[in-house]
Amino acid sequence: DTGVSQDPRHKITKRGQNVTFRCDPISEHNRLYWYRQTLGQGPEFLTYFQNEAQLEKSRLLSDRFSAERPKGSFSTLEIQRTEQGDSAMYLCASSLDTEQFFGPGTRLTVL
């Protein structure tokens, strides 16, 4: 399968714990995006990478959130000191031009 992959698919954690999600984009795609989606809503933009450079971060990305794309390939999204409000689906997408291809998402539940 050469699509966007995300790991894990589901994560349940206790409030205050740190979590890290991984995204592997389509191999030749230089652009990578992270989104957050809550129930009944469309995805909300979190951050964007072009190669290894993080070019934009949404104000939704508080200082507890950090994203990296160290070699311009896979990316990680870390949430520190999780809160119940962080419970959501975290989607990753990649693109070569304007069409973004989405991964299956990581469902985070914070208890």
Added chain:
Amino acid sequence: KNQVEQSPQSLIILEGKNCTLQCNYTVSPFSNLRWYKQDTGRGPVSLTIMTFSENTKSNGRYTATLDADTKQSSLHITASQLSDSASYICVVSAAGDYKLSFGAGTTVTVRA
């Protein structure tokens, strides 16, 4: 602020029937509009993409229309199947902007 509004929020149809979903947007300058299908617990998958000059685009039983003058789009599902049960999201791109503007989606439930 670029916005995308979808209606209805949800609908239930019987298998074999048709339905139409609506999308209104204020994104400017307009580049393209996509309809995505999102199954529960999965990422969105692109169904159609239309640019300014395109009025209609089909993908099997899915037909999308675009009126760039009124900034409206519709997605028509013909002869619905149980597998069409999903959320359908309208997504608009502004020219020169990599960020997408998402609607909240319409949840379609197809019943036997």
